Structures are given as C-alpha cells and as structure tokens.
Amino acid sequence: MSADPDAATSSGPIPDEAARLIALDWGTSAMRAYLLGENGRVLETCAEPWGIMHVPGGDFAKAFCAMVGPWRERAPGLPAIASGMIGSRQGWREAPYCPTPARLSDLAKSLTEIGTPDGPLFVVPGVAHQGDIPNVMRGEETEIFGALGRRPALAERSLLIHPGTHAKWVRIENGAIRDFATYMTGEVFAVLKEHSILGRPARDAAQSGKDARTDWDAFERGATTVRDGACGLWPLLFSARSLVLFDRLSAEASLDYLSGLLIGEEMRCALRSPDAAADGPLALIGNAVLNARYARALSLFGAPEPEILEGSAVAGLWRIAVEAGLVAVPSTSGAAGR
Amino acid sequence: MSADPDAATSSGPIPDEAARLIALDWGTSAMRAYLLGENGRVLETCAEPWGIMHVPGGDFAKAFCAMVGPWRERAPGLPAIASGMIGSRQGWREAPYCPTPARLSDLAKSLTEIGTPDGPLFVVPGVAHQGDIPNVMRGEETEIFGALGRRPALAERSLLIHPGTHAKWVRIENGAIRDFATYMTGEVFAVLKEHSILGRPARDAAQSGKDARTDWDAFERGATTVRDGACGLWPLLFSARSLVLFDRLSAEASLDYLSGLLIGEEMRCALRSPDAAADGPLALIGNAVLNARYARALSLFGAPEPEILEGSAVAGLWRIAVEAGLVAVPSTSGAAGR
Numbered sequence: 208m209s210a211d212p213d214a215a216t217s218s219g220p221i222p223d224e225a226a227r228l229i230a231l232d233w234g235t236s237a238m239r240a241y242l243l244g245e246n247g248r249v250l251e252t253c254a255e256p257w258g259i260m261h262v263p264g265g266d267f268a269k270a271f272c273a274m275v276g277p278w279r280e281r282a283p284g285l286p287a288i289a290s291g292m293i294g295s296r297q298g299w300r301e302a303p304y305c306p307t308p309a310r311l312s313d314l315a316k317s318l319t320e321i322g323t324p325d326g327p328l329f330v331v332p333g334v335a336h337q338g339d340i341p342n343v344m345r346g347e348e349t350e351i352f353g354a355l356g357r358r359p360a361l362a363e364r365s366l367l368i369h370p371g372t373h374a375k376w377v378r379i380e381n382g383a384i385r386d387f388a389t390y391m392t393g394e395v396f397a398v399l400k401e402h403s404i405l406g407r408p409a410r411d412a413a414q415s416g417k418d419a420r421t422d423w424d425a426f427e428r429g430a431t432t433v434r435d436g437a438c439g440l441w442p443l444l445f446s447a448r449s450l451v452l453f454d455r456l457s458a459e460a461s462l463d464y465l466s467g468l469l470i471g472e473e474m475r476c477a478l479r480s481p482d483a484a485a486d487g488p489l490a491l492i493g494n495a496v497l498n499a500r501y502a503r504a505l506s507l508f509g510a511p512e513p514e515i516l517e518g519s520a521v522a523g524l525w526r527i528a529v530e531a532g533l534v535a536v537p538s539t540s541g542a543a544g545r
Numbered sequence: 546m547s548a549d550p551d552a553a554t555s556s557g558p559i560p561d562e563a564a565r566l567i568a569l570d571w572g573t574s575a576m577r578a579y580l581l582g583e584n585g586r587v588l589e590t591c592a593e594p595w596g597i598m599h600v601p602g603g604d605f606a607k608a609f610c611a612m613v614g615p616w617r618e619r620a621p622g623l624p625a626i627a628s629g630m631i632g633s634r635q636g637w638r639e640a641p642y643c644p645t646p647a648r649l650s651d652l653a654k655s656l657t658e659i660g661t662p663d664g665p666l667f668v669v670p671g672v673a674h675q676g677d678i679p680n681v682m683r684g685e686e687t688e689i690f691g692a693l694g695r696r697p698a699l700a701e702r703s704l705l706i707h708p709g710t711h712a713k714w715v716r717i718e719n720g721a722i723r724d725f726a727t728y729m730t731g732e733v734f735a736v737l738k739e740h741s742i743l744g745r746p747a748r749d750a751a752q753s754g755k756d757a758r759t760d761w762d763a764f765e766r767g768a769t770t771v772r773d774g775a776c777g778l779w780p781l782l783f784s785a786r787s788l789v790l791f792d793r794l795s796a797e798a799s800l801d802y803l804s805g806l807l808i809g810e811e812m813r814c815a816l817r818s819p820d821a822a823a824d825g826p827l828a829l830i831g832n833a834v835l836n837a838r839y840a841r842a843l844s845l846f847g848a849p850e851p852e853i854l855e856g857s858a859v860a861g862l863w864r865i866a867v868e869a870g871l872v873a874v875p876s877t878s879g880a881a882g883r
Contacts, residue, residue: 340770340784341791373783389783394741395733402736403729432678438814439777445711445727446678453679476776 226282227534229275230524233293234258240274247525259298267299272325279325286533288524290331290349304335308383311352315530331527336386347375353523354492354516364487370497376477390473405447405465408458425460429467430504433475440472474508489513564620565872567613568862571631572596578612585863597636605637610663617663624871626862628669628687642673646721649690653868669865674724685713691861692830692854702825708835714815728811743785743803746796763798767805768842771813778810812846827851
C-alpha cells in the first residue's frame with residue numbers, strides 16, 4: 208500500500224527515488240500537494256491554507272507555481288493533477304461534471320488541462336447524477352476511486368459513505384459510481400452550532416473553558432431519539448434546547464446530542480430501504496473523526512459493520528493519472544495506487 | 546370586537562374614555578405597549594426596538610418606565626401586564642412555566658409580579674409540556690387565549706398553528722392547552738439563508754437588486770417535493786442548491802423553494818396522523834405573511850381549510866388581566882376581549 212495516506216503527512220529529505228507525479232488535493236479550505244514516486248508512493252508533501260476562497264490575490268497560477276515550482280525545477284516536465292473544488296465554477300477553471308454511471312476511465316479521459324508557466328495542470332472532473340433532483344460531487348469521486356483501488360472487493364458492488372459538509376452515500380456497481388445522494392448534515396450542524404439558539408449553551412460552556420471531548424452517550428441519545436421517533440428529526444430538533452432548559456441534558460453535551468440527532472436523521476433516511484444488504488458491503492471513506500461518529504450511528508441503526516478507510520485522495524489521484532497516461536507504470540493500471 | 550388587533554396600530558389623541566390596562570407584548574426583538582380602555586379597546590400604542598437582548602443598558606425597569614410612565618402619570622395605579630420573552634431566564638425576571646393542561650385561569654393565577662418605581666408589572670407565565678421530550682412556549686400562550694376569546698368555537702377542540710421562529714402546533718381541548726409540538730422551521734430557514742451555501746444564490750441576486758417578491762410556484766414546488774419524496778426533507782435539502790447549479794431553478798426563486806421544503810417537512814410530520822380531523826378545526830394564529838405560507842402548504846397536504854387569525858396578543862393580555870382580577874368588568878370574564 209505505497210500510497211497509504213497515513214504516510215502522507217511525512218516530509219523530509221529527498222529520497223533516492225525518481226519523482227513521478229505531483230498530486231494536489233485542492234479544496235475549499237486548504238491546498239495539499241504531494242510529490243509521488245513509483246507506485247504512488249508519497250515522497251514529499253506540503254500544504255497551505257489556500258483553499259479556493261483564500262488564494263492570495265485570487266491568483267491561482269501564482270499559488271500553484273509557488274507550491275509546485277521547486278519540485279518541477281528538480282524534475283522538469285513532471286506531470287501534475289488536481290482534484291476538488293479547484294475545478295468548480297468558483298475555482299480556477301470549471302472541470303465539467305461526468306455523468307453517472309462514472310468509471311475511473313470516464314474521469315481519466317475527461318481531465319481539464321490548465322496551462323501554467325510551470326507546465327500543465329490536469330483537473331479531475333466532478334460527477335453528476337441526474338435524477339428527480341440532481342446530485343453533484345467534486346473531490347469525493349477521487350477519494351472513491353482511491354478507496355476502490357485500496358479495497359478492490361468493494362468495486363463490484365458496495366455502498367460507500369463519505370461523511371462531511373455535504374455527506375455522500377454512493378452506490379458502486381461494476382466498478383462505476385452508479386448513483387448517489389447528498390445529505391447536508393455537516394453544514395447544517397455547523398450553522399446551527401454557530402448561529403442558532405441550539406449552539407448557545409455549548410458556546411457559553413466553551414467560553415468558560417469546560418471540557419470539549421466527545422460525549423458519546425449524548426451522541427447516541429440523539430441518534431436513538433430520532434431512530435425511535437414517529438417522524439424523524441423535525442419535531443425533535445428543539446429538544447436539543449428544551450432538554451437543556453429542564454436540566455435533562457447538560458450544556459456541554461448538547462452539541463453531541465445535536466450531532467446525534469442530525470446524523471441519526473441521515474441514517475434513518477439513507478437506510479430506509481428494507482433490503483439495504485442488496486447494496487453490498489458498506490464502507491466509510493471520510494476523515495477519522497467523522498468516520499467514528501458514522502460508524503457508531505450505523506451500529507445504532509442496525510446496519511452491517513462498515514469497512515473504514517480514510518484519506519484516499521492521494522491513491523485516487525495516482526490511479527486517475529495512471530489511467531490517463533500521465534504516468535507510465537510497468538504493470539497494469541489496476542494495481543496502481545495499491 | 547373591541548380588542549381587534551387590526552386597530553392596534555392606531556394612535557392619536559387621547560379618547561374620551563377611561564384607561565383600564567397597560568398591556569405589553571415584550572419579545573426578543575421588540576417591545577410593544579398598548580393602553581387599553583373598556584373591553585380591551587386599544588386607545589393608544591407605542592413601540593420601541595427594545596427586545597430583551599436590546600434593552601438600553603440592560604435596564605429593564607428604566608425601559609419600562611420610559612414606555613409606560615406617561616400613561617401612569619395620567620392614570621395613577623393603572624395595572625400593567627406583559628407577555629413574551631420578558632419573562633424568560635434571559636429577560637427581566639423568570640416567570641415559571643405553567644404545566645399542561647393549561648387553562649386561562651391557570652395562567653391568570655400564576656402571574657409573576659415585578660415591583661417598579663411606577664407600580665407593579667405582572668408577567669404572564671409560559672407553558673411547558675413534559676412528554677418524552679419537553680416543549681415550551683412563551684408569548685404564544687397569550688396569543689392562543691386571545692384567539693380563543695375571539696373565536697370561542699375553537700375552545701372546545703381545535704388544532705392551533707402558530708408559525709414563527711419556533712413554530713407551535715397546539716392541541717386545544719376543553720378550553721385548555723392540552724399539548725403541543727415545536728418546529729424550528731423559522732430559525733433553520735433564517736440560518737440557512739444567512740449562513741449556508743443554500744442562501745448564496747439569493748444573497749447574490751439580492752445584491753444585484755433583483756425582484757424579491759414571493760415566488761409561489763417555487764414555494765409550492767419545494768413543499769410538494771418533500772410531500773412526494775420517500776423520506777422527507779433530509780435527502781432533498783441539497784436540491785435547493787443543485788437545481789440552481791443546473792439551471793432548473795432560478796437563484797431568485799431558490800429561497801422560496803427552500804421555504805417550501807422546510808414548511809413542507811413541518812406539514813409532513815405534523816399532519817402524519819391518519820385521523821387529523823380528530824383534532825378538530827384548524828386555525829393559523831401567526832403573522833399575516835407566515836399565515837399565508839402555511840395556509841398554502843396546508844392545502845397542498847390536503848388539510849382542512851384553516852381559520853386565519855392574526856395578532857391576538859392584545860386580546861390575550863386583556864383576557865388574562867380580567868381573569869386575574871387586575872381589571873374589573875361589568876359582565877363575566879368570558880365575554881372579555883371579544
């Protein structure tokens with residue numbers, strides 16, 4: 208597992224290995240760059256808080272060259288690939304969505320090329336599913352194919368869950384993204400925490416320096432309250448306030464209770480199919496903190512135990528670059544990034 | 546109908562009628578004071594943006610005396626009563642909640658007295674319903690008894706809906722508030738509009754000075770989308786963004802669509818009972834703008850046509866004051882405020 212993201216934070220002296228690819232995970236809040244060697248092995252990393260809304264002077268080219276210039280000086284002509292919101296309408300240049308069903312090869316042949324003084328950058332497209340309502344992802348598709356590369360058993364048929372600001376539940380079939388749903392659980396939690404009355408007790412408690420560790424009992428209480436309610440979240444949301452009013456929930460625990468309510472509602476809706484097993488094995492492919500919350504909630508809703516895989520973006524960027532012919536590999540591309 | 550709130554905005558020279566009561570509707574964002582004459586007739590009004598979080602210097606007594614002092618100079622000893630968040634923990638003094646079932650007489654005998662340099666002020670308690678989760682109201686109870694005074698036919702058995710920041714669905718039985726549910730629809734809409742990605746297109750459109758009238762088609766589309774979905778709001782919320790991305794919904798219409806989604810979810814949950822008719826006739830008792838939206842949504846969900854009653858706070862304050870013996874009336878208290 209040479210592209211193991213657990214190694215992605217390592218940095219240090221230049222190894223005695225040829226660099227093969229510059230891979231960028233360029234999102235809304237940060238830009239992370241990886242220098243990859245044979246088989247997608249991470250050689251060096253760097254990161255800046257240059258999310259697409261925070262690029263200095265709005266000059267994407269300058270930010271890109273500042274980041275990767277030193278690598279390209281040492282290895283002229285090194286290919287570069289990026290995924291994430293950098294390819295959105297608000298990013299550097301829009302990389303149009305691939306429709307579902309979307310395979311690795313569909314993404315690889317739809318890269319958007321941006322010319323820069325330091326050479327081209329190829330941007331991975333997002334994926335759109337047009338149903339009764341449209342659904343879109345951008346960045347998750349790369350993590351998905353990274354995860355499928357790391358766990359090929361999931362590629363035939365599986366249900367991948369990517370928790371986050373806009374959580375995705377993605378059905379994989381025959382190696383392709385077949386369809387998916389979006390849950391705004393993360394963003395709704397954030398705005399309620401920061402701006403609604405539900406966040407006030409916890410905001411006050413935080414100012415008084417009280418303990419901010421996860422209260423798993425409160426989280427589970429929130430999730431099971433929604434699970435056992437007659438109609439899900441909506442009539443229960445105010446309980447995150449009223450239970451505190453009557454000292455039946457502590458101010459410190461109220462945000463974890465709220466988190467349980469919201470993630471519980473996501474579970475209630477996403478797992479409503481009577482034959483969830485038909486979707487194949489489950490996997491959680493978000494960050495470690497959210498994966499843990501979702502795993503706990505899945506268990507409360509009686510779902511099969513999920514496989515847990517975090518940080519597959521680098522593996523995905525490597526696989527897409529190989530599939531697109533940006534880097535040549537000795538064996539088949541199917542083994543890349545694993 | 547001498548306490549008709551339609552008359553509550555009138556102000557002018559002192560009529561040739563004895564003042565009987567000072568009534569205050571003192572909430573989170575504003576303080577409205579009414580000088581009432583015989584039968585609760587509104588003689589004069591004044592208002593200040595002194596909601597409980599915005600009282601100058603946090604000096605409630607000073608604000609109160611500035612507001613009602615001139616009236617009490619002219620009519621020394623005039624009784625004063627207030628309802629709303631002024632009686633909350635964050636207000637002037639906490640007026641403890643009455644438990645359900647709560648009758649007019651329960652509220653009247655539970656007034657909290659605050660002494661002031663200008664004489665006492667009596668504060669109406671809120672109402673609490675302790676079920677699996679607690680529910681509380683403060684201010685709505687006064688409007689409810691005002692509405693029941695104006696429409697006695699609703700007192701036997703009815704379902705009153707008070708749209709607002711925290712919407713209330715209140716079951717009335719034998720003249721009492723039997724139980725109620727809270728939906729945070731208004732507050733969630735406000736924070737999503739101001740702080741989430743769902744509000745961005747409309748915020749941009751507003752900056753460009755585009756039309757801001759209600760788009761009823763978009764509102765109905767949102768409500769019916771939730772009505773016809775397999776699992777309500779949660780998997781559909783992102784459509785308020787993604788439909789705009791694909792030009793299937795205009796930026797200007799997106800907030801009315803979102804409003805339809807959220808109010809639709811409230812309808813879906815609150816009307817889920819197969820025998821909603823058992824709750825008796827429906828009435829909407831919020832402000833005119835929200836009553837109109839809720840009436841439209843109720844119709845889309847096949848609910849019986851509601852009676853529509855706005856602004857019953859003054860009538861409620863009068864009824865409670867009469868019941869409490871703060872003002873004497875020639876006939877029985879049952880006729881007061883009508």
